Amino acid sequence: MKDTICALSTVPGRGAIAVIRVSGPDVPFIYRKLTRLDNLPEPRYSHLVTLFDKDGNVIDRALCVYFKAPYSYTGEDMLEFYTHGGFIIPDILLRTLYFYGARQAEPGEFTKRAFLSGKMDLIQAEAVNDIINARTEEQFKKALSNLKGNLTGELEPVLELIKRILMEIEARIEFEEDVGPLDRDKVNRYFAEIREELVSIKKRAQSGRYIIEGVKVVIVGKVNAGKSTLFNSILGKERSIVTPYAGTTRDIVHEEVEIHGIPVRFIDTAGIRDSADPVERMGIERTKEALKDADFAILVEDAVSIVKGEIWKFKPEIPFIKVASKIDLVPASQRIKIPEEYLMVSAKYGEGMDDFIKKLEESIKEHFYRSDAVILKSRELAIIEGVMDEIEKARALFESNIEEMELVSYHLNQAYRKQMEIFGYMDMPEEVLNSIFKDFCIGK
C-alpha cells in the first residue's frame, strides 16, 4: 500500500491563497482529524471548513475539495485545501499533516502517482513539467499538445505497424504451409511507413528543440564595424558599450528576445583583427567560440570599406545575413557599389533598420520555425533513435536474407519494446522514473 503524501502546491511566501494537496490512503482519516467532522464531504464540491491542529487550536477557515479515488489527479483519494497565504498557515497545516502520518511529497510525486495509476503516459507526465516551466507561449502550446496526447497519438500507430510485420513474419516461421507465402510488398510498405513516421517526428523534434532551447544569433565582424550599435538597436536599449575606438567590445554580451515564439539570444562579440593586446586576443578567441556554438550569424561590415572594395571574405558554416553598416556615411550615388546580398543599415540613425529587422525575423522563421514542431525530451529522442536503429536492422535483414526470419523478428521485438518505453507502457526501472520526475516542482 502506498503512503500518503502532502505538499504546498503554490509558491511559498506572501500570497493571497495557498494550495495544499494531500494524496493517498490516509486522506479520510486525515480529513476527520483536521476538521473534527465525522463524515467526508461530498467529492468534487468546495466546502468551507475549520481546520484544527493536533491540540485543537484553529489553524484557519479554508476551502477544501475532496476527490474520491479514482477520480482525482493521482487516481488516489485526494484533498486540496485553499488556505490563507503567507508563511505561517501553510507551515502549521503541513506540520499537522505530518503529525497525522502524511509525509512531504517528493518533486513531481503527485504526477508520478498519476502515471503509475494509469492516468497518463510518460510523455504526458513530462509535458506537465514543461507546461510549468514554459517561458514562451509557443513552449506552452507545444507542451499542452503533448499533454493532450497528440504526440502519443502519432507514435502509437508505429507500435501497430511493428505488430503487423511481426504477425506476418511469425506466422510464416511457425506455419508457412497453412498461411501461404509472405506478401513481401506489404511488409516493405509497413517498414517504409514506420520509417517515414519516425524520420518526420525526428525532424519536427529538431524545431521543437529551438522552441525550448532557443536560437543563438551571433553578431560578428571586424573591429569598429558597428556591431555593438546594431546589437543595441535590435534590443532597443544601450546594452553594449559603444565608443569610436576599435576593440571596444572585449567580452561576449548577450540578451534574449522572442521571435515567432522562439527565444532568440543575440550575442555581441569582440571585433576580429590581429591584436597584440592579450585581453583583446582573448575576446577574439571567445568570438570564434561563440561562432562555433551559434545557429545563425549576422555579419557586419562597414559600408565605406565595402564601397572601397575591401570586402570581408568570411563565410560561416551556419546560415547568415550580411549587413553593410554605417550606410549614412556613404552618399546615395555610391551605394550602387554595394553588392545586393548586403542589407544597408545605419544602426546609429535608424535608416534601413525596419527592413533589417523584417529580414532578420523572416530568416529566423525560415530556418528555425515550423508550425508542426514537437517537443521531445532527450529520453524520448534516444528511444526513437533506438527504435529506428532496430527497425533498420530488421529491414536490412528482411531484404537481404529470407533465411533469417527469426533474426528479423528479434529486432522487431526489440523495436517494439523500446517504443513501449516512450509511453512507459511497461515496467520502468525506478531510476528511470526518478530521473524523469526529479526536476519537477514539489506539489506537482
Ligand SMILES: Nc1nc2c(ncn2[C@@H]2O[C@H](COP(=O)(O)OP(=O)(O)OP(=O)(O)O)[C@@H](O)[C@H]2O)c(=O)[nH]1
Ligand atoms: N555614422 C555612423 N556611425 C556609426 C554607426 N554605427 C556605429 N557607428 C560608430 O562607429 C563606432 C564603433 O561602433 P561600435 O558599435 O562600437 O562598433 P563595434 O563593431 O562594436 O566595435 P568593436 O567592439 O570595437 O569591435 C562608434 O563611434 C559608433 O558610434 C552608424 O550607423 N553610422
Ligand SMILES: [Mg+2]
Ligand atoms: Mg563592440
